[in-house]
Amino acid sequence: EVQLQASGGGLVQNGGSLRLSCVASGFSFDDYAIGWFRQAPGKARAGISCIRPIDSSTYYADSVKGRFTISSDNAKNTVYLQMNSLKPEDTAVYYCAAAELSSSVWKENYGGSYYFSSDEYDYWGQGTQVTVSS
Numbered sequence: 001e002v003q004l005q006a007s008g009g010g011l012v013q014n015g016g017s018l019r020l021s022c023v024a025s026g027f028s029f030d031d032y033a034i035g036w037f038r039q040a041p042g043k044a045r046a047g048i049s050c051i052r053p054i055d056s057s058t059y060y061a062d063s064v065k066g067r068f069t070i071s072s073d074n075a076k077n078t079v080y081l082q083m084n085s086l087k088p089e090d091t092a093v094y095y096c097a098a099a100e101l102s103s104s105v106w107k108e109n110y111g112g113s114y115y116f117s118s119d120e121y122d123y124w125g126q127g128t129q130v131t132v133s134s
Contacts, residue, residue: 002026004125006096011131012086020081022096022125030054033099033106034079035121038092047116051079059115086132093127
């Protein structure tokens with residue numbers, strides 16, 4: 001059974017840091033990309049970062065570039081999202097998701113917005129709440 005377990009959310013002050021974890025099980029880490037998405041109240045879910053653990057390729061949305069860092073520990077089937085310089089606008093429920101690398105989007109390196117599209121992801125974890133106080 002494929003499972004993704006996200007954790008690490010919490011309440012932090014403006015400018016603070018948090019590290020989210022996503023533990024994957026039930027599939028080969030080498031065959032998937034792992035993405036982080038977030039959904040703020042009243043807004044659509046948005047992709048913010050993803051990683052291809054097999055070669056450690058990383059991608060970031062402009063909204064988090066330079067502040068967030070995604071990484072993976074392949075031995076632990078875990079992907080991390082280190083979030084620094086947090087802002088109140090980062091407040092959201094954060095989700096991790098897995099996308100099969102066999103899809104054309106990944107095989108042909110479409111890049112850009114394709115990697116942050118919810119439609120390209122096959123499995124989802126439960127969310128973890130991040131709240132940044134001003």
